[in-house]
Amino acid sequence: MEDKLIRLTVNGRDEAVVIRPLATLQDVLRDTLELTAVKSGCGQGGCGSCSVLVDGELRLSCLTLAERAEGAEVTTLEGLNETNAIVPLQQAFVENYAAQCGYCTAGMVVAAKALLDRNPAPSRDEIVEGLSGNLCRCTGFAPIVRAVQQAAQALSDTGEEAS
Amino acid sequence: MSMKELGVVGRNVGQRDLESHARGQTTYYEDVHYPRMLHLKMHRSAEPHANIVKVDTRKAAASPGVVCVLTHEDLPGKKVWNGLAAVGVGPEDEPVLAFDKVRWRGEPIVAVIAETPEAARAGAAKVEVEYDPLPGVFDVEEAISGSAPALTAHWPHNHYIYPDDHAASQIRFGDVEKGFAEADHIVEDKYQTSPIEQAPMETNGCIAKPGGDGRITVHTNTQAVHFARDNTAAILGLAPGKLRFLGGTVGGGFGGKVDVAVEPISVLAAMRTGRPVKFKYTREEEMQVSSTRSAWRLYIKDGVMNDGRIVARKITSYQDSGAYLRFSSYGSMKHAGHMPGPYTMPNVWVDARVVFTNRPPSSAMRGFGVMAASFAIELQMDKVAKTIGMDPWQLRLLNAYRNGDMRAHRKVNEDAAMVETIQAAARLAGHELPAEYQAMTSWDRKAS
Amino acid sequence: MAKVRGTGFAAVNYPTGMHLGGDPTQSLIHMTPAGDFVCTMASVDLGQGLRTVLAQIAAETLGVPYESIVVETADTDTGPHCTGTFASRTTHRAGNAVVMAAAEARKAMLEVAGELLEASPEDLETDGAGNIHIKGVAEKSVSVGEVAGAAHFGYGKTIAGRGAYLKPPSPMDPETGECDPDSTQAHACTVVEVEVDTETGVVEVIDMKSVYEVGQQVNPDLVKGQIVGGSWMGIGHALYETTAPGYPAIDPAPVDFQNYLQPGAAEMPEVACEVLEYPAESGPYGGKGVGEMVTNGPIPAIVNAINNALDVRITQIPVTPEVVLRALDEKRAQAEG
Numbered sequence: 001m002e003d004k005l006i007r008l009t010v011n012g013r014d015e016a017v018v019i020r021p022l023a024t025l026q027d028v029l030r031d032t033l034e035l036t037a038v039k040s041g042c043g044q045g046g047c048g049s050c051s052v053l054v055d056g057e058l059r060l061s062c063l064t065l066a067e068r069a070e071g072a073e074v075t076t077l078e079g080l081n082e083t084n085a086i087v088p089l090q091q092a093f094v095e096n097y098a099a100q101c102g103y104c105t106a107g108m109v110v111a112a113k114a115l116l117d118r119n120p121a122p123s124r125d126e127i128v129e130g131l132s133g134n135l136c137r138c139t140g141f142a143p144i145v146r147a148v149q150q151a152a153q154a155l156s157d158t159g160e161e162a163s
Numbered sequence: 164m165s166m167k168e169l170g171v172v173g174r175n176v177g178q179r180d181l182e183s184h185a186r187g188q189t190t191y192y193e194d195v196h197y198p199r200m201l202h203l204k205m206h207r208s209a210e211p212h213a214n215i216v217k218v219d220t221r222k223a224a225a226s227p228g229v230v231c232v233l234t235h236e237d238l239p240g241k242k243v244w245n246g247l248a249a250v251g252v253g254p255e256d257e258p259v260l261a262f263d264k265v266r267w268r269g270e271p272i273v274a275v276i277a278e279t280p281e282a283a284r285a286g287a288a289k290v291e292v293e294y295d296p297l298p299g300v301f302d303v304e305e306a307i308s309g310s311a312p313a314l315t316a317h318w319p320h321n322h323y324i325y326p327d328d329h330a331a332s333q334i335r336f337g338d339v340e341k342g343f344a345e346a347d348h349i350v351e352d353k354y355q356t357s358p359i360e361q362a363p364m365e366t367n368g369c370i371a372k373p374g375g376d377g378r379i380t381v382h383t384n385t386q387a388v389h390f391a392r393d394n395t396a397a398i399l400g401l402a403p404g405k406l407r408f409l410g411g412t413v414g415g416g417f418g419g420k421v422d423v424a425v426e427p428i429s430v431l432a433a434m435r436t437g438r439p440v441k442f443k444y445t446r447e448e449e450m451q452v453s454s455t456r457s458a459w460r461l462y463i464k465d466g467v468m469n470d471g472r473i474v475a476r477k478i479t480s481y482q483d484s485g486a487y488l489r490f491s492s493y494g495s496m497k498h499a500g501h502m503p504g505p506y507t508m509p510n511v512w513v514d515a516r517v518v519f520t521n522r523p524p525s526s527a528m529r530g531f532g533v534m535a536a537s538f539a540i541e542l543q544m545d546k547v548a549k550t551i552g553m554d555p556w557q558l559r560l561l562n563a564y565r566n567g568d569m570r571a572h573r574k575v576n577e578d579a580a581m582v583e584t585i586q587a588a589a590r591l592a593g594h595e596l597p598a599e600y601q602a603m604t605s606w607d608r609k610a611s
Numbered sequence: 612m613a614k615v616r617g618t619g620f621a622a623v624n625y626p627t628g629m630h631l632g633g634d635p636t637q638s639l640i641h642m643t644p645a646g647d648f649v650c651t652m653a654s655v656d657l658g659q660g661l662r663t664v665l666a667q668i669a670a671e672t673l674g675v676p677y678e679s680i681v682v683e684t685a686d687t688d689t690g691p692h693c694t695g696t697f698a699s700r701t702t703h704r705a706g707n708a709v710v711m712a713a714a715e716a717r718k719a720m721l722e723v724a725g726e727l728l729e730a731s732p733e734d735l736e737t738d739g740a741g742n743i744h745i746k747g748v749a750e751k752s753v754s755v756g757e758v759a760g761a762a763h764f765g766y767g768k769t770i771a772g773r774g775a776y777l778k779p780p781s782p783m784d785p786e787t788g789e790c791d792p793d794s795t796q797a798h799a800c801t802v803v804e805v806e807v808d809t810e811t812g813v814v815e816v817i818d819m820k821s822v823y824e825v826g827q828q829v830n831p832d833l834v835k836g837q838i839v840g841g842s843w844m845g846i847g848h849a850l851y852e853t854t855a856p857g858y859p860a861i862d863p864a865p866v867d868f869q870n871y872l873q874p875g876a877a878e879m880p881e882v883a884c885e886v887l888e889y890p891a892e893s894g895p896y897g898g899k900g901v902g903e904m905v906t907n908g909p910i911p912a913i914v915n916a917i918n919n920a921l922d923v924r925i926t927q928i929p930v931t932p933e934v935v936l937r938a939l940d941e942k943r944a945q946a947e948g
Binding site: 169171172178303326332357360406413450455496504522534540577587594 | 687696789853864871895
Binding site for chain 1: 868
């Protein structure tokens with residue numbers, strides 16, 4: 001197996017990167033493109049800290065081969081702030097203290113965005129289900145669930161998109 | 164204490180890092196990028212207890228991408244260490260890299276440094292170690308029974324030895340045997356907690372970066388930067404001024420990032436190669452190699468009067484330290500000093516032992532020594548209440564310590580508010596207390 | 612056989628600071644030419660919010676706006692010694708060091724302000740909004756920024772302060788255990804309701820209420836964050852977590868989050884909490900500390916509630932479904948025997 005050039009769109013920018021055989025999407029995002037909001041809490045697909053959107057779908061970048069993202073549109077947490085303004089979902093995380101150490105937060109916000117994109121008015125159970133792949137060791141989840149509830153409410157009040 | 168009127172203390176001003184977290188802009192130790200950075204992986208013991216017959220690193224060194232291989236022979240300073248040696252805790256017992264013997268499965272033996280994490284992992288897998296397996300001991304009471312193999316020469320009976328040749332961290336207050344003789348009831352039980360992983364979302368790790376000035380900057384997620392720097396310098400025999408330790412926001416600690424587990428070997432690798440070296444624990448290492456919360460076994464015996472007064476409490480506890488000491492003697496003293504919990508008793512006897520087993524070394528976690536104590540004491544209080552047929556709320560309020568009481572460690576109690584806290588919890592839970600219990604206070608034992 | 616409910620509670624105390632003391636933290640504070648302050652520490656923020664809390668304490672003592680304080684952390688080149696972030700010691704130890712450093716810097720600031728206002732420093736007060744004025748005479752006022760400019764460019768003075776907090780080490784008598792182990796004690800009482808499925812052994816925590824007493828709170832929202840997070844971790848410790856499910860055997864040995872079980876959001880009940888404040892004599896503005904104690908009440912409260920629900924005597928954690936079912940078997944055997 002040899003190094004390979006792949007092209008993909010990351011946070012709206014076209015990128016061409018050389019990947020090692022079996023490189024993961026996480027390697028490309030974190031190490032090559034230096035999008036460090038993509039965390040690596042386990043590398044086993046068990047914690048959700050590396051969550052990103054691939055063509056709008058929630059994916060664990062540590063389990064996604066970079067090759068499989070060829071031609072895809074990838075969104076990391078950094079992609080939510082193209083205009084530098086904090087988006088309502090992030091604001092809801094801030095207001096509800098939905099982070100302490102912050103290590104899980106990027107994956108958590110991305111997972112919440114994926115949920116709200118497909119279901120703008122989720123029930124509490126649907127939020128719990130939507131975030132079930134993402135672990136947090138600090139907050140006890142309650143503030144995170146509240147943040148997503150608040151963001152959903154804000155969206156329905158303004159008719160805006162999640163981000 | 165009368166408080167002057169406060170301005171910003173006591174106010175909800177938010178949390179400074181939250182917006183940065185929510186935007187993904189917070190910088191953790193591994194969010195710095197250096198060109199030509201190398202990666203370190205450890206070859207670890209496959210046996211819980213064995214003599215090392217031979218270590219062969221030739222295939223590892225020849226593995227593609229491997230730049231450097233380090234064994235105990237490469238250590239320029241200490242071969243064995245303990246993080247608290249500087250404050251007189253000893254003897255130093257834990258090998259930086261194992262040499263003659265391994266005492267737990269997962270013990271580090273050879274560090275392999277390579278161009279990529281994959282190459283380092285492949286190289287580490289090619290280290291060949293020949294073992295002569297020894298019988299292991301895993302249970303704390305078995306370990307000190309006299310029939311178990313001794314793990315080290317420091318502690319021939321597999322327990323830590325406190326000053327004046329004491330086998331335990333002791334509390335001796337009053338006369339428990341006299342208390343038991345006077346008591347209407349004796350209540351006894353055994354309690355067991357489990358080894359628990361701190362499980363911070365970010366695993367232990369560091370990046371050691373040599374600078375042009377001969378110094379090495381270490382980006383680390385330690386919970387204690389000076390402690391980690393000074394221990395790293397001591398282990399490697401370096402002037403501390405050669406090292407700069409830089410932390411920042413850490414992805415969770417909970418006691419799991421105080422062991423100086425990754426920095427010394429990374430600094431040595433950086434010195435040897437002249438290149439930045441990253442050593443990040445995998446999640447597997449975090450769970451089975453990094454220190455867990457110590458498991459504790461406790462035996463509690465109480466002498467109780469018919470009216471609910473606990474007149475004697477005797478506690479024997481065994482802290483499973485795993486194969487090495489780390490901070491266990493500290494945890495055990497904190498555990499002993501916490502007894503008998505937030506209660507005042509005239510007679511208290513504690514023997515808190517640190518026991519060595521062929522398990523991964525344990526250490527601190529959120530509430531070191533105290534969590535196991537609180538767990539056992541509060542289950543014991545329910546058993547006492549049930550035994551004498553008393554409301555468990557009333558039992559705790561009756562025995563709760565007051566300000567001015569003499570604690571078992573002979574310090575006069577201050578800042579006590581256990582009574583008020585229990586009363587408020589009873590109100591919150593809708594548990595009605597008799598008037599005399601509602602009238603109790605931490606400032607006057609007679610008030611009721 | 613079905614689902615049965617039970618309640619339990621636990622009362623706990625928790626010591627502030629490293630056991631037996633001897634754990635220093637130091638602080639340096641200096642004023643920039645623009646009139647804001649940098650508080651330099653070597654302490655490490657693990658997510659609990661020490662940058663926030665120390666900025667609040669520095670602002671309180673200096674008498675300047677909270678927003679004008681920058682807290683720098685975790686650099687051994689610039690930060691004065693901190694023993695580390697553990698032992699529920701940061702608010703107390705680092706907080707006290709910051710109070711001392713800020714008091715010294717405030718004194719220097721008021722001396723320069725006194726020269727500008729032609730008044731004695733003792734006659735000056737700060738308004739917390741960035742101004743210094745003569746007591747009772749609000750119009751005789753100078754801004755902190757003007758003081759900074761004068762100090763730097765007019766008088767050539769530093770406006771800075773040093774703080775060091777150390778509880779002197781207290782050895783523990785090896786025979787009796789006599790010692791002075793801690794600076795203060797915080798308190799908590801947690802009440803829990805559980806529902807246990809007697810067929811499967813699965814325990815669900817359905818309600819948790821806690822009262823905490825942590826001295827003067829510096830930042831109540833952050834205290835609540837610790838309590839709620841610790842309540843969840845307590846559920847994990849009580850019901851799920853172990854690196855050695857066959858303890859004391861070393862196998863099986865979970866190596867991932869699929870096998871090292873923790874509760875998820877679905878297992879987290881509503882957590883109610885109330886916080887009492889009895890300021891500690893030794894604490895910064897009476898603060899005690901809350902970081903570690905938050906799992907200690909929930910764990911025994913949950914196990915007490917399980918024993919209450921089933922009328923059994925479980926004395927180990929984690930209380931896995933297997934532990935529950937074994938306890939029920941034992942109870943049945945005893946009833947039959």
